[in-house]
Amino acid sequence: MSLDFTLIFRILIFPGFTFILLLTMFCDWVERKIEARMQNRIGPLYTGPAGILQPLADFVKLLTKEDIVPFNVRNFVFKFAPIISLSIFIFSFVFLPIDGANIISGSSFEGDLILVLTLVSIANFLLFLSGWSSMNPYSAIGATRVLTQLTAYDIPLFTLALAPAFLAGSLSISTIASKQHIPFALLIPWTFAFFMIALQAELEKDPFDVPHAETEIVAGYETEYTGRRLAFLKLAKDVQIVLGAAIAVELFLGGPYGPILYGSSAFWCTLWFMLKLLAVVAFTEYLTCIFARLRIDQVLSVNWRLLLPLSLLSLAAAAGVSLWLNPLWR
Amino acid sequence: MRDISVFLKDLSNILGSKILQTRIFRPEKICIQVQAGAHRDAIKFILEQDENAGISAITGIDLGEKIELMYHIRTYGTIITIGTEVPKKNAKIESITDLIPGANFHEREASDLLGVFFEGHPNPKRLILPEDWPGNIFPLRKDAPITNIPSKMEGSGHVEQVSYDGRLINIVMGPQHPALIEPERFSLKVEGEIVRQVEPRIGYVHRGIEKATESRTYLQNIYLVERVCGICNAAHAVCFCQAIEAIMGVNIPSRAKYLRTIILELNRIHSHMLLLGHAFLEVGYETLFHYMWRDREPIMDIMENLTGNRVITSFITIGGVRRDLREEYIPIIKAELAKLKDKIDFYRQIFENDSTIKVRTKGIGVLSKHDALKLCVVGPVARGSGVRIDVRRDEPYAAYNEIEFNVITYDDGDSWARFMVRLDEIVESINIIQYALDHLPSGPYRVRVPRIVPAGEAISRVEAPRGELFYYVKSNGTAYPERVKIRTPTFSNIPSFIHIAEGCNIADVPAIFSSLDPCFSCTDR
Numbered sequence: 001m002s003l004d005f006t007l008i009f010r011i012l013i014f015p016g017f018t019f020i021l022l023l024t025m026f027c028d029w030v031e032r033k034i035e036a037r038m039q040n041r042i043g044p045l046y047t048g049p050a051g052i053l054q055p056l057a058d059f060v061k062l063l064t065k066e067d068i069v070p071f072n073v074r075n076f077v078f079k080f081a082p083i084i085s086l087s088i089f090i091f092s093f094v095f096l097p098i099d100g101a102n103i104i105s106g107s108s109f110e111g112d113l114i115l116v117l118t119l120v121s122i123a124n125f126l127l128f129l130s131g132w133s134s135m136n137p138y139s140a141i142g143a144t145r146v147l148t149q150l151t152a153y154d155i156p157l158f159t160l161a162l163a164p165a166f167l168a169g170s171l172s173i174s175t176i177a178s179k180q181h182i183p184f185a186l187l188i189p190w191t192f193a194f195f196m197i198a199l200q201a202e203l204e205k206d207p208f209d210v211p212h213a214e215t216e217i218v219a220g221y222e223t224e225y226t227g228r229r230l231a232f233l234k235l236a237k238d239v240q241i242v243l244g245a246a247i248a249v250e251l252f253l254g255g256p257y258g259p260i261l262y263g264s265s266a267f268w269c270t271l272w273f274m275l276k277l278l279a280v281v282a283f284t285e286y287l288t289c290i291f292a293r294l295r296i297d298q299v300l301s302v303n304w305r306l307l308l309p310l311s312l313l314s315l316a317a318a319a320g321v322s323l324w325l326n327p328l329w330r
Numbered sequence: 331m332r333d334i335s336v337f338l339k340d341l342s343n344i345l346g347s348k349i350l351q352t353r354i355f356r357p358e359k360i361c362i363q364v365q366a367g368a369h370r371d372a373i374k375f376i377l378e379q380d381e382n383a384g385i386s387a388i389t390g391i392d393l394g395e396k397i398e399l400m401y402h403i404r405t406y407g408t409i410i411t412i413g414t415e416v417p418k419k420n421a422k423i424e425s426i427t428d429l430i431p432g433a434n435f436h437e438r439e440a441s442d443l444l445g446v447f448f449e450g451h452p453n454p455k456r457l458i459l460p461e462d463w464p465g466n467i468f469p470l471r472k473d474a475p476i477t478n479i480p481s482k483m484e485g486s487g488h489v490e491q492v493s494y495d496g497r498l499i500n501i502v503m504g505p506q507h508p509a510l511i512e513p514e515r516f517s518l519k520v521e522g523e524i525v526r527q528v529e530p531r532i533g534y535v536h537r538g539i540e541k542a543t544e545s546r547t548y549l550q551n552i553y554l555v556e557r558v559c560g561i562c563n564a565a566h567a568v569c570f571c572q573a574i575e576a577i578m579g580v581n582i583p584s585r586a587k588y589l590r591t592i593i594l595e596l597n598r599i600h601s602h603m604l605l606l607g608h609a610f611l612e613v614g615y616e617t618l619f620h621y622m623w624r625d626r627e628p629i630m631d632i633m634e635n636l637t638g639n640r641v642i643t644s645f646i647t648i649g650g651v652r653r654d655l656r657e658e659y660i661p662i663i664k665a666e667l668a669k670l671k672d673k674i675d676f677y678r679q680i681f682e683n684d685s686t687i688k689v690r691t692k693g694i695g696v697l698s699k700h701d702a703l704k705l706c707v708v709g710p711v712a713r714g715s716g717v718r719i720d721v722r723r724d725e726p727y728a729a730y731n732e733i734e735f736n737v738i739t740y741d742d743g744d745s746w747a748r749f750m751v752r753l754d755e756i757v758e759s760i761n762i763i764q765y766a767l768d769h770l771p772s773g774p775y776r777v778r779v780p781r782i783v784p785a786g787e788a789i790s791r792v793e794a795p796r797g798e799l800f801y802y803v804k805s806n807g808t809a810y811p812e813r814v815k816i817r818t819p820t821f822s823n824i825p826s827f828i829h830i831a832e833g834c835n836i837a838d839v840p841a842i843f844s845s846l847d848p849c850f851s852c853t854d855r
Contacts, residue, residue, distance in 0.1 A: 038617060039616060039617045039620035039621070040620055040621060040624050041620055206614060206615075206616075207614070207686050209614065210837075289616070289617045290617065291614075291615070291686045292610070292613040292614050292615035292684070292686035292687050292690055293613060293614020293615070293686075293690075294686060294689065294690070295690065295835060295837045295838065296837060297523070297835070298689060
C-alpha cells in the first residue's frame with residue numbers, strides 16, 4: 001500500500017502532474033518577465049509577488065469565459081484537440097528524469113527518446129488539426145503554416161537529438177542524461193547550437209513564429225478558440241515550451257545531475273534541473289527578442305538549405321566522436 | 331525655375347483662344363481658366379515641359395449653374411492650376427488619367443462627391459461614398475439635401491467575399507483586419523502566394539470634413555481641420571491658417587514662424603517614430619517596437635509642455651501661434667533631442683545591419699523613380715524612390731527659408747529605403763529644431779486678425795510627415811468659407827500601393843503597406 005501511495009504522489013504531485021503544471025506557469029512568468037525587461041517594459045506585476053501568479057490568473061480567467069463553438073464546427077477534433085495535445089505533452093514527461101529518476105521508476109526503456117520525439121510531433125500535429133478544423137481562413141493558414149514548419153524542422157530536430165544518443169551509446173533519455181559527466185553541450189557545442197535553432201522553430205518562436213504572425217493571420221490556429229478550450233490550448237503550448245527546454249536539458253546539459261549533489265539527491269536534482277531549464281528558456285526568450293519574423297518561404301529555405309545538411313553533418317561527426325568516446329566510458 | 335511669363339506665352343500660343351482668363355491665387359499661384367475640353371491640352375503641355383510634373387489635387391466647386399473643376403498641377407516646385415467649367419445638369423469631362431495615372435483617385439473622388447462624370451476613366455467605381463448611396467445626391471454640391479437622405483437603396487447589401495476566379499483567389503483584407511488599424515478594404519487577387527491585382531476601397535470612416543467646414547467660421551475650422559488627422563494635426567492647422575493668412579494678406583511675426591517650424595518638426599519626429607515602431611511590429615520585431623515607442627514619449631512630453639496638449643496640439647491660430655515658448659524650457663528640449671539623436675543612430679545601425687530586417691524589407695515592394703513620378707506620390711514614399719520633392723525646400727513656408735536642412739533621398743525605392751528616409755529625416759528634424767531654438771527671434775508670437783475674411787482664393791502647401799499636404803480655400807467675404815479642399819498625402823500615395831503590391835508575396839503585404847505610412851483618418855477626411 002505504501003508503495004502505491006508513493007506512486008500516486010509521484011504521478012499526481014511531485015514530480016508529476018502538479019509539479020509540471022506549476023513549473024510551466026513559473027516558466028511562463030519567467031519568459032514574460034524576461035521578454036518585458038528586454039523590451040524595456042515591466043511585465044506582470046500585480047498578481048502575487050512580482051506578478052508571479054499572473055499566468056495562473058490568466059488561465060483561471062480563460063476557464064471562466066464563455067465557451068463558444070462556431071456553428072459549422074461541430075466536430076470532435078475541434079473540441080478535443082487542445083486537451084489531447086496537452087495530455088500528450090504532459091505524458092511525455094514520464095520519460096524524463098526530473099528528480100534524478102523518472103516519474104514512474106522503470107518507465108525508462110531503450111528507445112524512449114524516439115517515443116518522446118514522436119509524441120511531440122503527434123501533439124504538434126493535433127495543434128494543426130485544431131486550426132484546420134476551425135473552418136476559419138486565418139486558422140487554416142495558421143494551421144498549414146504549423147504543418148509546413150513541423151515537417152521541415154522535425155527532421156533536423158530528430159537528427160540532432162540522435163547525436164547525444166550516439167555519444168552516450170543509448171536511446172534512453174535517462175541513460176543519456178546520466179552518462180553526461182561532461183555535458184554534451186560542451187563536447188559538441190555546434191550540435192547544441194543547431195538543436196536550439198531547430199527547437200526555436202519547433203516552439204514557434206521568433207524568428208520562426210510564422211504560424212502566429214498576428215499582423216497577418218490574427219492568432220493563427222487559435223483564432224476560433226475561446227474560453228476553456230483556449231485555456232487548454234495555451235497551456236498545451238506552454239507545456240510544449242517547457243518540454244522542449246527539458247529535452248534540451250536532458251540531452252545536452254547533463255539532465256538533472258549537477259556538480260553539487262549531497263544530502264537529498266531529489267532536492268538537488270530538481271534544483272539543477274530547474275536551473276538548467278530556466279537557462280534554456282531564458283535563452284530562447286533572448287532569441288525571440290532579438291529577431292524579426294521571417295517569411296514562411298524564408299523559414300523553409302533556412303531549414304532545407306542550411307539546417308538539414310548541417311544537422312546531418314553534425315550527426316556524422318557525433319557518430320565519429322562516439323567511436324572514440326564510448327570505450328572511455330565503459 | 332523657368333520664367334512663368336515665358337511659360338504662359340508658350341501656353342497661350344498653343345491653346346490660343348481656348349484660354350478664357352488668367353487669375354492669381356494667393357500667394358503667387360497662377361490659375362489658367364480654359365475652355366472645357368482644352369484642359370487636356372494644357373496639362374499635356376505642362377507635362378511636356380516638365381517631366382517631373384504631377385497632379386496635386388482636383389478641386390471642384392459648385393458655382394450654381396456650373397461646376398468649376400481645378401486641376402492643381404505640381405510643377406517646377408510650385409502649383410499651376412488649370413481651371414475649367416462644366417454645366418451642372420450634364421456634368422461630363424474627359425479624364426486625364428491616361429496622361430497622369432496619378433489622377434485616378436482624384437477623379438473618382440470628384441465624381442463621387444460632385445457628380446462629375448469623367449469620360450474615359452479606366453475604373454469609374456465609387457471610392458468614397460457607400461455602394462448603396464443614392465445616385466442623384468452629391469454631397470459637395472451646394473444644393474445637396476442635408477436631411478432625408480434615404481439610408482439604403484433597394485438591392486444593396488452586397489458583401490464581397492473570398493471568391494475564386496480560375497487560378498486567382500480573391501482575398502479580401504479589411505475593413506476589419508489585424509494588420510490594418512483603420513478601416514479600409516483591399517481586395518487582393520492572389521495566385522498561390524503571389525498578389526496579382528489589388529483593389530483598394532476607402533471611405534469607411536469618411537466624415538465629410540470638407541463639407542462641414544462650409545458651415546463653420548474660420549476660427550472654428552482650425553479645430554476641425556486639426557482633427558482630419560491626429561498624428562499630423564499641426565501640419566493641417568498650419569496649412570489652413572497659411573491659406574487664410576494669404577487671403578487676408580497678414581504677415582505673421584517671425585517668432586511665430588519659428589514656433590510653427592518647431593511644432594511641425596516635433597510632429598514629424600513623432601509621426602515617423604510611430605510609423606517605424608509600427609513597421610517593426612509588422613515584421614514581427616516586437617522588441618524594437620517597444621523601444622521606438624518608448625523613445626517617442628519624450629517628444630510627446632515636449633509637445634505637451636510647449637502647447638498644453640500631447641496629441642491634438644491646438645497650437646496654431648490665424649496670425650501666429652497660441653502660446654509662447656518659455657525660455658527656461660528650451661534647454662530641456664535641447665537635452666531631450668540630443669538624447670534622441672543618439673538613439674536614432676542606434677536604430678540606424680539596426681536597420682543597416684540586422685539580417686532579419688534586411689531580409690524582410692530590402693528589395694521588397696520596389697517603386698521605381700519613373701513609377702513614382704507617374705503615380706504622383708509625395709513625401710517619404712517619393713523620396714525613397716529618388717524623387718527630390720519636399721515642400722519645405724521647393725516652396726518654403728514658416729521659417730524653412732532661414733534654416734538649412736538636407737532633403738533625404740534614397741534611390742532603392744524599396745520598403746527599406748522608405749524606412750531609412752524617415753530615420754534620416756528624424757535626424758534632420760532634430761537639427762532643424764535645435765537651430766530654431768538657437769535662433770528663436772524675440773517679439774510677439776501672434777498678431778490679432780479680424781474675424782471676417784475678405785473674398786479670395788488661396789492655395790497652401792505644407793510638408794506634412796507623410797508628404798505634401800494641399801489646401802485650397804475659397805472665401806466669399808462672409809464668416810464662412812465657400813470651399814475648403816483638403817488633399818492629404820496618403821490619398822496621393824495609395825495608388826502606388828496598387829502598383830507596388832502586384833507581384834509581391836502575400837506575407838509581405840502588411841510590411842509594404844506600413845512602409846507607405848498610410849493614414850486613413852487623413853484619407854477619409
